[in-house]
Amino acid sequence: MRGCKLxxxxxGAAGISAAAAAWDAGCRDILLVDRGIRPGGILPQCLxxxxxxxxxxxxxxxxxxxxxxxxxxxxxxxxxxPETELLSVSKDRIAVLSRRGSLEQLHFExxxxxxxxxxxxxxxxxxxxxxxxxxxxxxxxxxxxxxxxQDLGDEIVILGSGDLGLIMARRxxxxxxxxxxxxxxxxxxxxxxxxxxxxxxxxxxxxxCRTTVREIHGEGRVCGVTVEHLDSGARExxxxxxxxxxxxxxxxREAARGLEGSEWLSLAGNCSRVHDIVDSAAAEATRIxxxxxxxxxx
Amino acid sequence: MxxxxxxxxxxxxxxxxxxxxxxxxxxxxxxxxxxxxVCTGISRANTAVIYPGCDHKPGTLKAEMTVRANAxxxxxxxxxxxxxxxxxxxxxxxxxxxxxxxxxxxxxxxxNGVPGLRLLSANEAYRMEPALAPGLSSxxxxxxxxxxxxxxxxxxxCENAVRNxxxxxxxxxxxxxxxxxxxxxxxxxxGVLTARAVVNCAGLAADRVQELLFPPSVRIVPTxxxxxxxxxxxAGRPAHILEYEPEKRGKGLTxxxxxxxxxxxxxxxxxxxxxxxxxxxxxxxxxxxxVRILPGLDFSEVIRSFAAVRPNPRSPDGSSIQSFCIEHxxxxxxxxxxIKTPGLTCARELGSYISDRLATExxxxxxxxxxxxxxxxxxxxxxxxxxRKALVGxxxxxxxxxxxxxxxxxxxxxEAIRRGAVTVDGVKRRVGTGxxxxxxxxxxxxxxxxxxxxxxxxESAVCKxxxxxxxxxxxxxxx
Numbered sequence: 001m002r003g004c005k006l007x008x009x010x011x012g013a014a015g016i017s018a019a020a021a022a023w024d025a026g027c028r029d030i031l032l033v034d035r036g037i038r039p040g041g042i043l044p045q046c047l048x049x050x051x052x053x054x055x056x057x058x059x060x061x062x063x064x065x066x067x068x069x070x071x072x073x074x075x076x077x078x079x080x081x082p083e084t085e086l087l088s089v090s091k092d093r094i095a096v097l098s099r100r101g102s103l104e105q106l107h108f109e110x111x112x113x114x115x116x117x118x119x120x121x122x123x124x125x126x127x128x129x130x131x132x133x134x135x136x137x138x139x140x141x142x143x144x145x146x147x148x149x150q151d152l153g154d155e156i157v158i159l160g161s162g163d164l165g166l167i168m169a170r171r172x173x174x175x176x177x178x179x180x181x182x183x184x185x186x187x188x189x190x191x192x193x194x195x196x197x198x199x200x201x202x203x204x205x206x207x208x209c210r211t212t213v214r215e216i217h218g219e220g221r222v223c224g225v226t227v228e229h230l231d232s233g234a235r236e237x238x239x240x241x242x243x244x245x246x247x248x249x250x251x252x253r254e255a256a257r258g259l260e261g262s263e264w265l266s267l268a269g270n271c272s273r274v275h276d277i278v279d280s281a282a283a284e285a286t287r288i289x290x291x292x293x294x295x296x297x298x
Numbered sequence: 299m300x301x302x303x304x305x306x307x308x309x310x311x312x313x314x315x316x317x318x319x320x321x322x323x324x325x326x327x328x329x330x331x332x333x334x335x336v337c338t339g340i341s342r343a344n345t346a347v348i349y350p351g352c353d354h355k356p357g358t359l360k361a362e363m364t365v366r367a368n369a370x371x372x373x374x375x376x377x378x379x380x381x382x383x384x385x386x387x388x389x390x391x392x393x394x395x396x397x398x399x400x401x402x403x404x405x406x407x408x409x410n411g412v413p414g415l416r417l418l419s420a421n422e423a424y425r426m427e428p429a430l431a432p433g434l435s436s437x438x439x440x441x442x443x444x445x446x447x448x449x450x451x452x453x454x455x456c457e458n459a460v461r462n463x464x465x466x467x468x469x470x471x472x473x474x475x476x477x478x479x480x481x482x483x484x485x486x487x488x489g490v491l492t493a494r495a496v497v498n499c500a501g502l503a504a505d506r507v508q509e510l511l512f513p514p515s516v517r518i519v520p521t522x523x524x525x526x527x528x529x530x531x532x533a534g535r536p537a538h539i540l541e542y543e544p545e546k547r548g549k550g551l552t553x554x555x556x557x558x559x560x561x562x563x564x565x566x567x568x569x570x571x572x573x574x575x576x577x578x579x580x581x582x583x584x585x586x587x588x589v590r591i592l593p594g595l596d597f598s599e600v601i602r603s604f605a606a607v608r609p610n611p612r613s614p615d616g617s618s619i620q621s622f623c624i625e626h627x628x629x630x631x632x633x634x635x636x637i638k639t640p641g642l643t644c645a646r647e648l649g650s651y652i653s654d655r656l657a658t659e660x661x662x663x664x665x666x667x668x669x670x671x672x673x674x675x676x677x678x679x680x681x682x683x684x685x686r687k688a689l690v691g692x693x694x695x696x697x698x699x700x701x702x703x704x705x706x707x708x709x710x711x712x713e714a715i716r717r718g719a720v721t722v723d724g725v726k727r728r729v730g731t732g733x734x735x736x737x738x739x740x741x742x743x744x745x746x747x748x749x750x751x752x753x754x755x756x757e758s759a760v761c762k763x764x765x766x767x768x769x770x771x772x773x774x775x776x777x
Contacts, residue, residue, distance in 0.1 A: 035702065085699040096683065100708075101694030103687040121737035123602035126526060126585070128578040131604060133762035133769045137739045144743060144770065150757070151772040214578060220766025254703075 005029035005296045007095055007108035008078075009086045009255065012041020013051075013278045014269025014285035015114035016069045021289030022112075023076035026297025030078035031106070033097060035085045040066035041116055042139065043278070045146045048167055050194075054279035065278070086115075086255045093264055110264050110292055113256050114285055117270040119164070120247040129216035129226075138164035138246040145171060153242030157225055158182040159213050161200075163191035163276075165246025170199035172244075180240055181206045183213065185230060190248075192276060216243065249274045266292060302328045303660060305484055305493035306464075307472050307507055310341035311448065311642060312634050313499035314456040315649035320497070321462035322653065323662035328493065329456070329464055330486065332471040332503075334764055335724045337452040339501040342727075343525065343574070343606035345552050345564055346448050347539055349640040350387065350440040352407030352415065359622055361410045363647040364640050368412075368442050374646055378454035379674035380446060383557045387443030387539035388423060390591060391436045395545060400438040407440070414441040429534045429594045443539050445554050448642050449727035450674075455645070457717065458672040462665065466718075472500070475510040482511075482631065495630035495656050502609050504635040512627040516619065516635040519610040522573075523549065523565035524580030526588070527602040529735050530559040534594030542591045551587035558704075558730065561595075563588045565606065576605040601735050611636025624651065630659050675713045675729055679705040700748075701741040703734020711745060715752045722746060723763040746770065 006027050008015050011034035019032045038044060043051070046062030053059055056068055073080065087096040087103075095106045119137040134153055136144070142164070144150040156172045158165050161184035169179045182189075182200060187209050189196045200207050208227075214235065215226035224239045253260070253271045260267075268285035275281040306317045309331035317329045333339065348371050354361035375382035391397045400417060407415045416439045423437035424430060460466055467488070474485040481492045500507040505518045528535070535555055543550035554562040566580035581603050589595055611619040622644070625633035632652045641648075656662070678686045678696050690697040695709035706729050714728035722738070722745050725731050731745060732738030738745075746769055750757040761767040 035699070083698070085702065087699075087705065098690070098697050098699055098707075100698045101690065102697055103683075103690040105683065118736050119739055121601065121735070121739060123527075123737040124598070124600050126576075126581045126597075126600055126603045128576045128581060130573060130575045133767035140739050140742065148743065148757075149774045150770045151774060153771055219573070220761075220764065221768065 001094075001105050001107055003107040004031040005109045006031070006112065006292060007106065007110070008032045008112045008114055010034060010041065010114035010116055010269075010271070011036070011039035011080060011082070012114065012116050012269065013043060013065070013069060013282040014116065014271075015041070015112070016073050017282040018112045018114055018268050018285040018289035019078040020072045020076050021286040022293030022296070023078050025290045025293025027293040028077065028297070030076075031081060032073075032078055033081045033084040033086065035083070037083055039070060039080060039082060045139075045143045047146050048171075051278050054277075055282055069282070089255060089259060091259065091262070110266070110296060112266045112268050112285075112288060112292060113253055113271050114268045115252050115255065115271045117249040117274050118252045119245070120250055122159070122245045122247065125247070127213055127216055130218055132216065132218040132220060132222045134218070134222035134241055135216070135243045135245065138168040138244055141168055141244050142171065145175060151175075154178060155180060155240045156242045156244060157213075157238060157240040158244045158246060160184065160246035160248070161189040161191055161207060162246045162248055163195050165244070166191040166195040166199040168244055168246065169205050170203055173203045173205060179205045180238060181208050183211045183227060184209045185212045186210070213243070300491040301481075302326045302491060302493040303662070304328070304495045304497060304656060305330060305482065305491065306497045306499060308332075308339070308498070308500035308504070309336040309456060309466065309468070310339050310499060310501050311337060311452040311455070311645045312637060312648060313497070314452045314459060315645040316497045316499055316634075316652055317459035317464045317649075318455045318462070319646065319649035319653035320656065321459045321464050322665055322668045323657050324665045325660065325662050327459070327464035328491065329459065329466045330470045330472060330484075331466065331468045334469055334720050334761075335718065336456045336466070336468070337449050337727060338764065340607055340609060341448060341452050341501075343604055344448055344642055345639070346445050346554055346556060346562060346642070347387075347552065348382070348444040348446060349643045350407065350412045350415075350442045351410045352389075352403045352412055352438070352440060353640075354406075354410065356406060356409040359624075360640070360644075363622070363644045363651075365411050367644045367647045370646070371444060375446065375451075377670040378451065378458060378672045380450045380454050381557045382444055382446050383555070384442065384444040385538050385555055386439065386441045387541060388418075388427060389438040389440070389541045390423070390430070390434060392433050393435055393545070396543065397436050399543065400436055404438055412440065412442065415439070427536050427538060427540070429536060429592055431591050431593050445539065445556060446642075447557050451642070451645070453728060454672050454674065458670070461672060462668050472507060472510070477511070495660055496632070497652055497656070498631070498633035498635070502607065504609065504633060508625065508627065508633045508635065511631070514614060515625060515627070516623045517612045517614060518636050519569055519612050520571060521608045521610045522568045522571040522575070522577070522580075522605045523608060524576045524584055524605050525562060525564035525603060526581060526584050526600055528561040528563070528595070529599045529601050532561055532599040533596045534592045535561045536592065540591060542587065544587060551584065551591065553588060553592065558733070560601075569610070571607070574605050574607055576603050580605070601737060608638040609636045610638060622648070624648070630656065632656065675710055675717070677710070678707055700744050701731040701734065703736050703740075704730050706731045706741075708748070711748055712752070715749060720749070720753065721761045721763050721767070722749065722769065725749070742769070
């Protein structure tokens with residue numbers, strides 16, 4: 001059975017930072033695995049700027065930030081293995097890793113889980129109506145538009161004003177699409193003030209607070225949503241051909257279910273708690289990587 | 299013109315099983331489906347319960363078939379390689395009136411021949427289901443109740459029918475019918491064919507299909523019901539199916555711990571709705587009844603809600619019909635009109651009922667080549683490590699995970715497509731992609747790309763679930 005001292009799962013900002021820090025702290029046997037084709041996690045699809053201020057002192061796009069993180073990683077001897085899924089972990093510190101053509105058990109001394117977060121699905125909201133095509137999470141839409149060059153629709157309603165929702169409102173606008181409104185059930189936008197300014201106000205995209213979607217219409221493709229104004233209870237139906245959801249992020253630590261609290265396991269970045277900006281997830285992972293790297297160097 | 303012995307109209311659960319049971323005989327069978335895939339009409343959504351047979355009056359066909367079907371389900375699922383969970387069910391009572399109903403169900407069930415029925419005291423029931431709400435007065439335990447994945451069962455029956463010689467024609471809608479030289483001449487939007495016999499399993503359209511040739515008899519009133527699904531291993535998930543009839547009028551609540559480990563809650567009854575559209579009041583009612591019996595449920599663990607449509611049969615005078623409507627308006631013409639609960643449980647029995655009668659009418663011999671076995675798509679997730687490793691060694695695609703939530707591999711998705719999936723939901727119904735907590739957010743793009751490649755179409759032509767449900771509007775030309 002192959003083994004390593006430190007297994008890091010997830011090569012996004014947190015995983016890469018943890019690996020580099022652990023190496024710098026003296027750990028010389030590090031395997032960094034990632035399920036994606038390329039490292040960087042969600043960053044490669046984040047074509048917008050806003051990353052790296054804390055870490056590199058300037059505002060970078062997602063791909064630029066990834067490139068700098070990878071340069072940092074490249075100066076270490078940590079091994080990076082992409083397209084690898086962690087299927088399970090057992091209490092005796094054996095990870096089962098799956099990739100094309102290979103299934104293997106791997107023994108490790110310590111594991112840092114840096115698996116990030118996932119988007120809350122619209123399915124969780126119990127919204128009435130049909131379940132047609134044309135409903136995307138903001139991250140799904142971002143991947144399809146930015147990485148796959150796809151045209152998703154023309155008349156867009158965005159449900160949720162977290163940062164991803166705001167960024168996608170701008171993205172769709174820049175793609176020449178009509179963002180009818182960004183709907184937010186709270187009294188103010190969920191995302192950071194700078195994103196409200198840069199992504200919504202700068203493009204005169206209507207942000208409608210205290211509203212939510214109550215019903216989805218459309219047989220094959222979504223053709224509209226019924227919106228409720230939460231304060232008055234009034235409802236109206238808005239025609240649209242695309243519904244994008246930005247309902248919040250949920251730490252994704254499914255692989256470690258039932259193992260939380262084990263002394264050989266650390267959680268770093270968004271899988272421990274969702275950070276507002278990637279830099280702070282990376283900074284947290286760097287701290288954890290340094291700590292664990294020191295322990296494993298002796 | 300193509301000639302067949304039997305044309306089965308509609309490839310839902312009933313049509314697939316009718317074709318499968320008919321393929322036991324030496325008959326040329328064609329299974330006509332209007333949509334792009336099988337099990338996409340009313341079979342797309344239901345409560346997924348294999349009922350024990352306590353709910354029907356002794357001596358009725360429903361009672362007799364349900365008890366027989368239930369007893370044969372282990373064997374059926376083994377033959378078709380579909381997982382079955384014999385979790386048992388508890389019918390709950392919170393007061394003297396419901397106690398009396400349970401005693402009556404017990405008596406009825408015993409008379410129907412349901413094995414193992416037991417009336418439990420509240421304490422016994424709490425020992426079996428500690429999360430049940432306080433105030434329980436008694437419960438009827440049916441150890442033979444179970445649950446299956448209905449899509450997998452219907453698709454498996456169809457695959458088995460095809461394996462035994464039936465021909466499946468999808469995207470083929472029946473437009474007109476007439477009799478001609480003792481046969482039925484069936485006009486479809488893909489040409490004309492004749493068949494010596496017709497089995498009408500057209501679901502919501504079954505009344506209209508029969509009326510293409512015969513005067514109206516049974517009318518179908520489409521009735522929607524709402525469902526809520528909670529994540530796997532959710533808090534307060536019961537080990538048994540729970541059935542609860544509130545004192546007031548209305549459909550009761552059924553809580554089903556599914557084969558996959560989710561919790562399915564349903565359902566309601568809303569008449570005259572054709573659309574598979576969930577209603578706010580229905581979803582709210584399901585949740586309200588569910589917490590009444592399982593107060594520990596946490597609805598932040600909901601991952602999906604949806605509506606099913608059931609075909610409620612009505613007489614021409616408007617009165618509702620309680621029995622299975624098996625119509626035989628002319629020789630060699632059989633209709634299953636308005637088969638609702640327990641239609642899933644009895645799908646095979648109903649198919650076999652018609653197959654037996656048609657065999658006599660057509661004087662058909664046994665098919666010596668019939669094999670009841672169908673092999674499912676290998677599921678690495680359920681294999682021990684060494685077996686899974688060997689599978690990956692044989693086919694590298696078994697190593698590549700496509701759906702992270704449900705641990706579904708590229709090889710399974712490709713096999714689903716090879717076996718006939720043409721939409722994202724078609725893949726989902728065969729291998730369970732997109733059924734986890736992220737609801738396809740992380741695998742849908744990969745699956746649309748795989749479908750596009752396998753079907754030789756641009757990704758913008760790939761549908762979620764049938765025509766008009768294209769996911770991507772267009773792909774910009776790459777530079």
